[in-house]
Amino acid sequence: MNLSCILLDEPSSAFAGVFTNNRFCGAPILIGRRRIRAERVRAVLINNRVANVGAPGGVEDAEALCDALGALISEPGESIIPASTGIIGWKLPVREMRDALPQLVKGLHRDGALPLARSIMTTDSYPKIHMVEVGEGRILGVAKGAGMIEPHMGTMLVFIMTDIRMQREQLNRCLSGCVDKTFNRISVDGDQSTSDMALLICSAAKPQVAEEDFRAALQTVCAGLAEDVVRNGEGVGHVIKVDVAGAADEYLAAAAGKAVVNSPLVKTAVFGNDPNVGRIVSALGDFADTVGCTLDLNKLRVSLGGVEIFADGCFELDTEKEVRLNRYLEQCAIDPAARGFPAHDRQVVLEIDLGAGQGRAEVLGADLSYQYVKENADYRS
């Protein structure tokens, strides 16, 4: 297990957080929801390996560890937000963790966030870190997350730090807006985690900037981290970008895109470089039934890699096009030799126009590979 700590020089009253919507959520989420409304925050204490979800006495354990860290940094435990990721159902090894805290505090440094991004990894294949300068300061974020990824609000562990002086309500507005358009638009496996959170903490060392500038910079950081989470998703062989236009509203556009990237049949076809495009339209038809919206096949248009495959109510397929699409999918596959950091940038692009309105959204997903099954069948071995 890795223990990590984000420590501010001074307690801050400017911070915001979003938490998983999963109704069965971890002790750190229960505590975090409370402490995010408190007056100040000084530190975040993070562990991987054990998520502290559904274990007897989980809240007490997390609070005891925050108190113990607080004693070392002369801060009440209530100013520390705990965060955990890993297996569900087991207790934290509280004594061992407490014993490790003095070493953790001694090791704190100002040499950048890469060690933090590394230390919170579980099945991640590379650290995820993004930084944007805005005004005289900057926004820096790190994230972990590779499986159990389908956020409905905040998911994974995401820690974003900024030195720009922003009001707390501005941070709240910007964070929830950005999470909704970034972390809430990705899916690796459609499973929403019990544990995950996105925190935004502000040291206020640098002058304020206009809220729209801050929000734009924050969105760039969140979008980069969200894309990294998919790119390094468990066993991901292809990243799939679905651009849905022509939906009744943005919410339905995002939901339709999610339905496509979450279809096991679409995911396995992409994994096999098989342009089995019928599965894409089938997933849309299934989605329309599930949410009870109309799907006008005569207005629907679908393109894969810029090649139109469905229009005017039917597919436009021939053998030559099949060969071309198969080659396109092969070229979009992640080169296993190029795994690691920095991340690759290949992706399968799927454009869908529902012809039913102005709603538009972009969703990022992934294929379904042997490797995903292997990692999740053997997660603990």
Added chain:
Amino acid sequence: MNLSCILLDEPSSAFAGVFTNNRFCGAPILIGRRRIRAERVRAVLINNRVANVGAPGGVEDAEALCDALGALISEPGESIIPASTGIIGWKLPVREMRDALPQLVKGLHRDGALPLARSIMTTDSYPKIHMVEVGEGRILGVAKGAGMIEPHMGTMLVFIMTDIRMQREQLNRCLSGCVDKTFNRISVDGDQSTSDMALLICSAAKPQVAEEDFRAALQTVCAGLAEDVVRNGEGVGHVIKVDVAGAADEYLAAAAGKAVVNSPLVKTAVFGNDPNVGRIVSALGDFADTVGCTLDLNKLRVSLGGVEIFADGCFELDTEKEVRLNRYLEQCAIDPAARGFPAHDRQVVLEIDLGAGQGRAEVLGADLSYQYVKENADYRS
């Protein structure tokens, strides 16, 4: 491609059908929905390999084939219901199929339905056929289906024949009631097909029985076929039976069970014989968020293989129990040597009590294996 035909000695006016709810559905579904309301039916014409979905002129193609068969059996094409399964988006090879019809009619026989059950198979590993006697007659059903399995109404191809004289409205009531409790309670991959249908056709040669007796017999046939579909699902290594009790109503019980058996993380854990039971409760928490129902963790009880793993708001886990559950999952795995016909009967039993009402439902699902990914990545190669 296999062509099959179910031919009644005489046209029947007693028949019923349910069809996929997928809004993007195949030409045979569009035609079937119309013909199921017609006065009489004489035959069903079935092909595998090409599903005739979204292909230009698909409805005309299927109608032309029914007309051609009709000419051979002196019956209008409108009395024939077409059914297709296979790849989406491609045209039927109409000329070759028409040329094969005389041979098909010549080969019709009364030697039982096993050849039919075999001939409609695609990725199925064994034929699915169930028969129950009721009154002086019987109900016999065959089914195909191994992937793209999550029915919302009827799914797969299911053909049920009976010689019991029942009224058409009785057949309709019984079929939709039974489908709802059997085929609508199974899932292999959560994908609802574009093509599938369940037909019930009655020759009326034997005396009528009470509707409740007929329904009970029909339900036995449907339940047997539905279970077969899961047991022989693509790459299925474990069948998972989820018994959900204590839901607000039966619909929510079934939906909660589906959420558990459709979670990729639950499915992969079961595949790996890993009693990673946190994923089960996480899937329930995600479900409660998605449908907006409450989940009272203090009332929730979960057992795996008869061993209680969650109660009073937390998990009850220890290393000895882990070993026991791991062994249980291993013992529930399908013995690859025992694949084939007749089907095995092992299953992983998961009992969930939501403690929120009287709603109860049993859902059958499957694990997620390398083999599933392989079959669906290479479906056409």
